[in-house]
Amino acid sequence: MPNPIAFLALAIWPIVTMILFLRLPRDRALIWSLMLGYLFLPEPPAAFDLPLIPPLNKHNIPALASFLILLWRDGQKVPILPESWVGRTLVLTFVLSPVMTVLTNEEPVFFGQVGLPGLTIKDALALIVQQSLLILPFLLARQHLASGGAQRDLMVALMVGGLLYSVPMLIEMRLSPQLNLWVYGYYQHLFGQSIRAGGYRPVVFLYHGLWVAFFMTTAVVSAWALWRLDTQVTRFKRLLAALYLFAILVLAKSFGALLFALLLVPAVLLLSRLMQIRMAIVIALLAVSYPVMKGVDLIPEERLLDAIASIEPERARSLEFRFDNEQTLLDRAYIKPVFGWGSWGRNHILDPVSGNILTVTDGRWIILIGTYGWVGFLAEFGLLLWPLILLWREAIPSRRDAISPMIAPLSLILAINLADMLPNATLTPLTWLIAGALTGYAEQLRAERLRLQKYTSKLSWQSVM
DSSP: OOOHHHHHHHHHHHHHHHHHHHHSOHHHHHHHHHHHHHHHSOOTTOSBOOTTSOOBOTTTHHHHHHHHHHHHHHOSOSOSSOSSHHHHHHHHHHHHHHHHHHHTOOSOEEETTEEEOOOOHHHHHHHHHHHHHHHHHHHHHHHHSOSHHHHHHHHHHHHHHHHHHHHHHHHHHHHOSOHHHHHHSSOOSOGGGGEETTEEOOOTTSSOHHHHHHHHHHHHHHHHHHHHHSOHHHHHHHHHHHHHHHHHHHHTTOHHHHHHHHHHHHHHHHSOHHHHHHHHHHHHHHHHHHHHHHHTTOSOHHHHHHHHHTTOHHHHHHHHHHHHHHHHHHHHHTTSTTTOOOSTTTTSOBOTTTOOBOOOOOSHHHHHHHHHHHHHHHHHHHHHHHHHHHHHHHOOGGGGGGSOTTHHHHHHHHHHHHHHTTTSOOOOHHHHHHHHHHHHHHHHHHHHHHHHHHHHHHHHHHHHO
């Protein structure tokens, strides 16, 4: 169980956020409040579980505190919802679709002697608040991180965050993952899953070692992108940081995160901005289409398992376990495919005697489809895919010089995060922060294009007259 330090850290974070907003520009304060909170605050079950609202934890306290501070300081000067009707529809569906999930799950479900309750209006209200808090970083980033300068600050923060986090990571690589236990009084996951290749995979203060490794991937990609884009004065320091972070990523012992870095680093070093954006949207579209291909048996699972088993048999067994659980959970999800089963673990298979959950939900996509149905899946993954579509539409070759160079690597990071959400549930406040920043920037590009078209049309009309 979490100790008093864990709850104290959560309680004082709004004060930390206020100090950041007093000392830094609002875009940097927003970035650092959410990122430091994500990296160093304790994971659930450390949370304030108040009546009638979802638990307040490290994933929503920093965003909620930032929102209230910005609302108090500036008011609501910019519309909080996206400008396009597609973006607004996705946001409203994301927030409000749990109402339909509740209305279609009012009956209890039974597994032998074990029963789970039906959902009520109270659950609908709680889920709406939960979804609103979850998407808050996206909405804040769309408002305050839309400029190219803010996105550069975001990439610098990811690199510096990786450098800071490398120190506790190295400690846990040597001593085993113990920092969360020492500081907050509990271990946040299964210790056995941190043992890899005769050593330890660091967990630090995140949910799992895979989350740590993926964050380090974003730091590595950011460092290499900044090295390519920076001036000669700081290039050598950026190069040292990039090489050091890549070495830390290798030591983190996560094959998937390392594979992502090996894919993205050459892209940010060699490809043009437009090619990087196009690569990002291809990766993202493949990720979004995976559940459909899985449902119609288009994923060559056996060939994948044979290929991986020839390299690393243990990894193949782990992947086979994931595939089997995905299929079991997908079969259950197809009973309620539109709005899902809702909360209380109704999307799982339970032991009919003990009531223990027999299935494991690793990927974010299968959690969404089982809980909120295809509507919930399309709303969430659609919100993360939408900024890439907007950028692809606005980043035409004739305007390539007008595009911020920071947009392309951030697009790749967002796309690879979507891909990582297939085997893992690595949806974090940083995911929403990047998606919101890209959405705001793409909307600015669209507004500039429309203003230019209007001005050009006016000049043409005047020349005719």
